[in-house]
Amino acid sequence: MITTALTPALVHGAAELERTPRGLRPHRLPAWVRTRFPDPQLLMMEAQPSGVRLRLRTTARTVTLVSHPTRLVYRGADRPRGAVDLVVDGEPVASEPLDGGDVIETDLGTGSTELRPGPACTTTFTGLREGDKLVEVWLPHNESVELVELRTDAPVAPAEPAGPVWVHHGSSISHGSNATSPTRIWPAVAARLGGADLRNLGFGGSALVDPFLARTIRDLPADLISVKLGINVVNLDGMRLRTFVPAVHGFLDTIRDGHPTTPLVLASPIFAGIHEDTPGPGAVDPDSLGTDQVRFVATGRPEEVQQGKLTLRVVRDALAAVVAGRDDPNLHYLDGTTLYGADDAAEHPLPDGLHPDTATHRIIGERFAAYAFAGTGPFADGVRAGA
Template identity: 80%
Template sequence: MEKKEENVMPSTSLTAPFVHGAAELERTARGLRPHRLPGWVRERFPDPQLLMVEGQPSGVRVVVTTAARTVSLVTHPLRVAYRGADRPRGAVDLVVDGESVASSVLDGGDVIEADLRTGATELRPGPSHTTTFSDLPSGDKLVEIWLPHNESVELIELWSDAPVAPVEPARRVWLHHGSSISHGSNASAPTRIWPAVAARLGDVDLRNLGLGGSALLDPFLARVIRDSQADLISLKLGINVVNLDGMRLRTFVPAVHGFLDTIRDGHPTTPLVLASPIFCGIHEDTPGPGAVDPDTLGTDHVRFVATGRSEEQAQGKLTLRVIRDALAEIAGQRSDDPNLHYLDGTTLYGQDDAAEHPLPDALHPDTATHRLIGERFARYAFTEKGPFTSS
């Protein structure tokens, strides 16, 4: 169904109504760049890691109704590559009337190559990329083109052999915030990250604020969630705080309370799931910071390690077990909020799962495990008596 070819079909200028799941669209010399965080955050806190991951449009898609049998999306990708650590290219996925139909791996675009040993970077420009999906079903249909979760793109043109029209979102909006696992790390395609899997099963529109390395209880993130449209909210917190060794228990607990308080200022009764980290053996009892295992550089099988010492927990350093206990206690302390629900992350992926579905790099799940986590979250949240069950 997928092929790449020169387009001779009429084009449609993409505007905001065609793009779902983004905070805003930046006008560039080529077209439109989707952003998952608003401009005021990017201006006030231009952290390179945050800017990189918020510009990767995880959960963002071009949505149209059309009778077209062929559609082509022209993009200009920008990716980050690491010397000695080969990473798969991003992909563009096609969903028709709610069913995943095809996936196409990106080619071309610009690449920023980084040396993990020295920190040096080099920009290498490349050509734009056209992804064409053909042999679509006949008749009017809802077409969603999911953008890559792990590369940023500029949207240049949409070509089709029949007119397209934007779609007003009609389903409930589920806003999810989490770490690189929620962002989609190690999943092979944008519709195969676990929040996308769960959203499809729950029949909701996803707004994904999974931000690799950046789920750090930043006050501006709470403000973004507070001010965003959301019928359902979930927060998966903890692993990045350990990775960064960014807090101690004394500061972590009030930071979570403050994060929740800010969100509740804008969403006082919205169903909200507070989820703790999934099982991750390197950080269960060993604090951060996390680091790349230097012995795996250059092998194309990079793995992560924890560099702290277990005994440092006595000084308030955080591990995943400590964080799970703290989040459960925080939820209990907020028992006056009947719409707040605590979810133990190990029910999504636990120690027993690690034997059958090991984390390839000791930190992030593979595609099959993303599906497992997404299915389990959907079973918990969207089924009868779940916190996100439609009334």
């Protein structure tokens, strides 16, 4: 087997690679953000490499990645392991769950955490087709990893990205929560169908209209941009309507400083019954701890909307008005309930009240691709230009 040094040229979709004693840790946010605002939740989410993959050309028929995962678990709540996916010439062909690694266990009742060290994980894919091919190894979307070693039975070379660069920012749903593997999260599904090169800036619990995220998007190369806002602002109870609307305008203004005419989709939240008419903050339902499925609940009161509190319905109306009030022909509003609405909730309920399962991620990804990339969609011209 040939051991190839892991270098930035092989890793795609990350902002930076941090050198650690074990290897390389991908980060999805640049160091200046992590230093300026070292919020533990944000740091944990940005280090989970959703959308990050090794991209290479090779004739190898066996590919092995050694990594050291770190995962977050909640005491009394079972969370599935992350996975590493193999994509060959654009088609997902295999998925292997992680094992080993470090565990950070959090007690949701007290907030205390405990670190339990573990061994490295070796993921091997065999039986790849003969001949030269484009191989992508997608890293787990829901566990951070340190990349230790890449081994193959034939030489590898970095592969340049293809297709228009699509930068997407959103919440835990865009991050991929409840999907079983990294190529099954809805942005990855949509990017594959649309022929786009995904840069995923979905961060669990952290789509909060933060100025540093707008600056990050502003400074990235991007042919297509989408921003999905609302659910985290509601379930954190982080803003009132008076502050939310100008914050969104400022967020868009900053993006436009770097991308004045780039197609930009502003998407509102998908349907989530607990917050449609009830403000946050959201919380874990204590009665669900220790059961097969932890669930979330809204703890606000509907009448608080009169005081400026946000619900998902209020947010959708506000975002639609933001887009209508801006003189920007390349800015498009997407109602999130067209991706997943009340009727879908009856047929494909959100298992925990907030996050879609893998099958529903696929539905959302397919619908976004049909809206954005096909026909006269806002991203269609960008895809044709990239092709």
